[in-house]
Amino acid sequence: MQDSGFLPRLLEALGPDVVTTDAQAIAPWLSDWRGIYRGDAQAVVRPRNTDEVARCLALCQQWRVPVVPRGGNTGLCGGATPDDRPANVVLSLDRMNAIRSVDTIANTMVAEAGCILGNLRRAAHDADRQLPLSLAAEDSCQIGGNLATNAGGVNVVRYGMARELVLGLEAVLPDGEVFHGLRTLRKDNTGYDLKQLLIGSEGTLGVITAVALRLLPRTDQRAVVLAAVESPQQALQLFSLLYSRCGARLQAFEFFTGPCLDLVLTHAEGVQAPFADRHPAYVLVELADTTDEAGLNSLLEATIGDALEQGLCLDAAVSASLSQVEAMWKLREEISEAQRADGPHLKHDISLPIESIPVFMERMAARLRQLDAAIRPFVFGHFGDGNLHYNLSRPAGAPQDWATTHGEAVTAEVLDEVMRHGGSISAEHGIGQLKREYFHRYKDPLELRLMVGIKRLLDPAGIMNPGKLL
Amino acid sequence: MQDSGFLPRLLEALGPDVVTTDAQAIAPWLSDWRGIYRGDAQAVVRPRNTDEVARCLALCQQWRVPVVPRGGNTGLCGGATPDDRPANVVLSLDRMNAIRSVDTIANTMVAEAGCILGNLRRAAHDADRQLPLSLAAEDSCQIGGNLATNAGGVNVVRYGMARELVLGLEAVLPDGEVFHGLRTLRKDNTGYDLKQLLIGSEGTLGVITAVALRLLPRTDQRAVVLAAVESPQQALQLFSLLYSRCGARLQAFEFFTGPCLDLVLTHAEGVQAPFADRHPAYVLVELADTTDEAGLNSLLEATIGDALEQGLCLDAAVSASLSQVEAMWKLREEISEAQRADGPHLKHDISLPIESIPVFMERMAARLRQLDAAIRPFVFGHFGDGNLHYNLSRPAGAPQDWATTHGEAVTAEVLDEVMRHGGSISAEHGIGQLKREYFHRYKDPLELRLMVGIKRLLDPAGIMNPGKLL
Numbered sequence: 001m002q003d004s005g006f007l008p009r010l011l012e013a014l015g016p017d018v019v020t021t022d023a024q025a026i027a028p029w030l031s032d033w034r035g036i037y038r039g040d041a042q043a044v045v046r047p048r049n050t051d052e053v054a055r056c057l058a059l060c061q062q063w064r065v066p067v068v069p070r071g072g073n074t075g076l077c078g079g080a081t082p083d084d085r086p087a088n089v090v091l092s093l094d095r096m097n098a099i100r101s102v103d104t105i106a107n108t109m110v111a112e113a114g115c116i117l118g119n120l121r122r123a124a125h126d127a128d129r130q131l132p133l134s135l136a137a138e139d140s141c142q143i144g145g146n147l148a149t150n151a152g153g154v155n156v157v158r159y160g161m162a163r164e165l166v167l168g169l170e171a172v173l174p175d176g177e178v179f180h181g182l183r184t185l186r187k188d189n190t191g192y193d194l195k196q197l198l199i200g201s202e203g204t205l206g207v208i209t210a211v212a213l214r215l216l217p218r219t220d221q222r223a224v225v226l227a228a229v230e231s232p233q234q235a236l237q238l239f240s241l242l243y244s245r246c247g248a249r250l251q252a253f254e255f256f257t258g259p260c261l262d263l264v265l266t267h268a269e270g271v272q273a274p275f276a277d278r279h280p281a282y283v284l285v286e287l288a289d290t291t292d293e294a295g296l297n298s299l300l301e302a303t304i305g306d307a308l309e310q311g312l313c314l315d316a317a318v319s320a321s322l323s324q325v326e327a328m329w330k331l332r333e334e335i336s337e338a339q340r341a342d343g344p345h346l347k348h349d350i351s352l353p354i355e356s357i358p359v360f361m362e363r364m365a366a367r368l369r370q371l372d373a374a375i376r377p378f379v380f381g382h383f384g385d386g387n388l389h390y391n392l393s394r395p396a397g398a399p400q401d402w403a404t405t406h407g408e409a410v411t412a413e414v415l416d417e418v419m420r421h422g423g424s425i426s427a428e429h430g431i432g433q434l435k436r437e438y439f440h441r442y443k444d445p446l447e448l449r450l451m452v453g454i455k456r457l458l459d460p461a462g463i464m465n466p467g468k469l470l
Numbered sequence: 471m472q473d474s475g476f477l478p479r480l481l482e483a484l485g486p487d488v489v490t491t492d493a494q495a496i497a498p499w500l501s502d503w504r505g506i507y508r509g510d511a512q513a514v515v516r517p518r519n520t521d522e523v524a525r526c527l528a529l530c531q532q533w534r535v536p537v538v539p540r541g542g543n544t545g546l547c548g549g550a551t552p553d554d555r556p557a558n559v560v561l562s563l564d565r566m567n568a569i570r571s572v573d574t575i576a577n578t579m580v581a582e583a584g585c586i587l588g589n590l591r592r593a594a595h596d597a598d599r600q601l602p603l604s605l606a607a608e609d610s611c612q613i614g615g616n617l618a619t620n621a622g623g624v625n626v627v628r629y630g631m632a633r634e635l636v637l638g639l640e641a642v643l644p645d646g647e648v649f650h651g652l653r654t655l656r657k658d659n660t661g662y663d664l665k666q667l668l669i670g671s672e673g674t675l676g677v678i679t680a681v682a683l684r685l686l687p688r689t690d691q692r693a694v695v696l697a698a699v700e701s702p703q704q705a706l707q708l709f710s711l712l713y714s715r716c717g718a719r720l721q722a723f724e725f726f727t728g729p730c731l732d733l734v735l736t737h738a739e740g741v742q743a744p745f746a747d748r749h750p751a752y753v754l755v756e757l758a759d760t761t762d763e764a765g766l767n768s769l770l771e772a773t774i775g776d777a778l779e780q781g782l783c784l785d786a787a788v789s790a791s792l793s794q795v796e797a798m799w800k801l802r803e804e805i806s807e808a809q810r811a812d813g814p815h816l817k818h819d820i821s822l823p824i825e826s827i828p829v830f831m832e833r834m835a836a837r838l839r840q841l842d843a844a845i846r847p848f849v850f851g852h853f854g855d856g857n858l859h860y861n862l863s864r865p866a867g868a869p870q871d872w873a874t875t876h877g878e879a880v881t882a883e884v885l886d887e888v889m890r891h892g893g894s895i896s897a898e899h900g901i902g903q904l905k906r907e908y909f910h911r912y913k914d915p916l917e918l919r920l921m922v923g924i925k926r927l928l929d930p931a932g933i934m935n936p937g938k939l940l
Binding site: 103104105106107128149150152156157160161163164173177178179180181183184185186187188189190191192193194196197199200201205216217218219236239240243244245246247248249250289290291292295299351352353354355382385386387422423424425426427428429430431435439443444446447448450451453454457458469470 | 573574575576577598619620622626627630631633634643647648649650651653654655656657658659660661662663664666667669670671675686687688689706709710713714715716717718719720759760761762765769821822823824825852855856857892893894895896897898899900901905909913914916917918920921923924927928939940
């Protein structure tokens with residue numbers, strides 16, 4: 001603890017309803033949802049408004065107390081879990097969960113940082129608009145965390161990352177000053193775009209307290225195809241054809257290998273093999289549009305027909321109903337859970353220049369064979385964005401703690417190969433604690449230096465989320 | 471001049487082909503295209519590659535020589551015109567005009583900063599892709615300048631500002647160090663997104679030397695409607711209907727008042743009144759799609775039919791051919807030129823929360839009437855983005871130099887009203903020299919302070935484009 005005077009002051013400023021110091025009550029806030037990271041803290045603070053966030057940060061800065069902002073705790077890199085310093089304060093935004101406005105003229109939504117993403121998506125839908133940020137954790141993650149980590153998900157190929165949806169944001173800087181950037185303007189060329197620094201900064205520069213988001217027209221008409229492909233190369237050609245032909249309708253282009261499907265068929269309930277034959281890999285394509293369901297279906301059928309004719313896929317099943325759409329998506333969505341059921345594994349959220357995916361896949365497979373031919377790769381992801389979840393499971397027969405004992409060596413191989421192709425060691429999950437060492441190893445020294453300079457500018461006392469990212 | 475030793479060193483480093491010091495040869499580089507700003511310089515440097523830019527900047531920093539980066543010189547705020555210091559060096563990117571790659575698998579384009587935007591658009595088109603950044607100056611502006619000013623244009627309602635199209639960029643920082651951020655990755659969550667600082671920084675932080683852009687599917691099918699509306703309020707309702715119904719196809723939603731049309735009909739060649747009656751205002755809507763021209767036309771006709779029925783517009787003409795599309799666009803595009811022909815005037819590139827446009831227009835008109843009832847407003851712009859070009863022409867009978875003598879008082883009124891509605895004093899043109907005073911007056915002090923901090927971090931010697939923006 002920094003000083004015995006801090007906690008009384010914090011309690012005095014915010015009250016016992018906002019500040020929790022009881023060890024038992026704090027315990028659940030000290031680990032991530034996967035149970036991989038665990039830390040310590042002297043208090044959990046759950047402010048009800050921006051002013052309380054500001055008062056908390058001002059005190060923390062004054063007493064040099066480290067602050068760990070926390071959203072829905074769905075991150076995969078330990079970015080919202082405190083480190084082992086007992087002085088930490090966990091600052092949860094969960095009580096700041098009001099939707100301040102949904103505007104269907106301006107097509108904007110203003111929401112507090114603690115709003116659950118799924119609730120915002122539903123609020124937009126109810127207002128005949130769409131918030132297109134969509135990801136597996138959407139019913140527990142919070143929008144503040146989504147922006148702090150620049151979340152991705154399944155619709156990035158059409159709508160971009162979370163960053164692209166942000167019109168403005170409000171944040172509290174480490175000294176307690178409020179950044180009043182909650183503008184809904186579409187155009188505002190007045191100086192450096194400061195909000196961009198906070199987006200993706202993983203809580204190291206300040207605390208996002210509210211956001212102004214763009215809303216898009218709803219795309220209720222959906223058509224999905226599941227296509228079997230013989231290789232990533234073929235998936236690439238199929239992607240190119242669909243991109244040219246279907247234009248803005250292309251809402252998702254997902255990829256998974258045959259072993260991923262096998263795993264889902266083994267572990268998930270209520271799923272069926274989509275084809276009589278097993279295939280090396282699959283892509284799941286979704287087209288979506290505001291209108292004209294018939295046109296959408298016939299466009300997808302015609303395009304896939306041409307793809308089959310041109311030999312750009314081995315087989316294909318086009319959805320004929322919403323339940324088929326959902327059944328196809330379930331095959332993709334159950335992969336993570338099925339892999340969890342299969343046992344501990346190593347996750348690698350990587351991205352590549354999309355045209356490099358085939359050669360990366362080949363070379364990586366060769367490197368893994370050399371390392372240990374029995375490692376079981378389960379590769380899937382947002383292929384249309386060049387984003388693979390290159391996950392590796394324990395070789396059959398290896399000890400249960402394989403991921404722990406071999407993780408570092410294996411991950412080093414994967415990330416080294418990623419960097420050879422000009423890829424990124426973190427596509428959408430961020431750095432947090434998990435990838436910090438690799439981040440420092442691979443990031444350009446000039447960029448690192450600038451980031452450190454920006455960190456010092458915004459957080460001179462260094463209280464914001466220490467041990468994460470930088 | 472800072473020191474008599476600088477120029478010889480610069481010439482030695484880059485040669486006389488790159489460095490021009492002859493006063494007569496320099497003269498054309500000292501003013502903006504409208505002839506409003508004029509400055510001084512000791513040399514014009516026209517590097518052929520990034521390394522030459524780096525060597526130039528390193529020397530300038532060493533000798534504390536101010537550098538004014540210059541693209542196509544099409545800006546409207548004097549951002550690329552040197553101030554009156556004879557020590558200035560104008561750094562033109564015009565020779566760095568190679569397209570390094572057009573990739574139709576990754577859907578990216580990598581181009582040097584001096585490439586003319588129109589050339590990039592055509593290169594994308596030829597490769598069956600689209601670079602959707604489109605603006606009046608596209609055949610003379612350069613992509614480096616477009617990014618340095620975060621350019622807007624007519625397709626922002628669909629594709630966003632220039633910023634949204636940037637995947638990566640290369641830049642030279644003031645000390646001559648090269649920022650190697652020319653990545654084409656769609657996803658890269660590894661730390662603060664530093665390129666966002668350079669985008670829109672108007673040459674005050676460094677020199678953008680190359681850019682990696684997203685390419686979109688082509689949207690060759692186009693359908694346009696010109697609708698007469700009785701008020702901005704009606705335009706707003708029409709916008710809302712089209713946004714809901716037409717979704718991603720809505721590519722442009724432009725607005726202009728009756729007096730703008732009158733001006734075009736007076737001054738432009740080969741234009742015709744679109745309707746038998748005169749109307750208070752007009753909107754020009756373009757839908758565009760990759761495919762299905764018939765579907766596009768019938769969607770637009772049905773939507774406009776409903777709008778007429780619901781009383782959301784007074785009259786409407788739907789394009790039946792490409793030449794009609796072009797004729798309708800000409801009415802909008804000729805406004806600036808017609809206003810120039812009409813004489814000196816005050817330009818205000820403002821943006822507003824779109825739902826505030828009607829009340830802003832009303833109140834602003836009242837304020838102008840109070841100021842001088844004979845001022846002639848010509849209001850047009852990218853209504854769908856909340857962006858108005860709120861231009862004001864000399865009252866009939868006022869002296870020719872009215873814009874000069876009355877400009878400051880009138881502009882202060884306009885910008886004051888803009889700020890009352892939470893708008894922006896610069897939607898897409900930037901700050902440059904023109905709006906610097908207002909920028910400092912209206913910008914939040916915290917934001918200004920952070921911007922100054924970032925400026926000091928990247929440009930500690932303060933050599934980059936002094937007198938602009940900050």
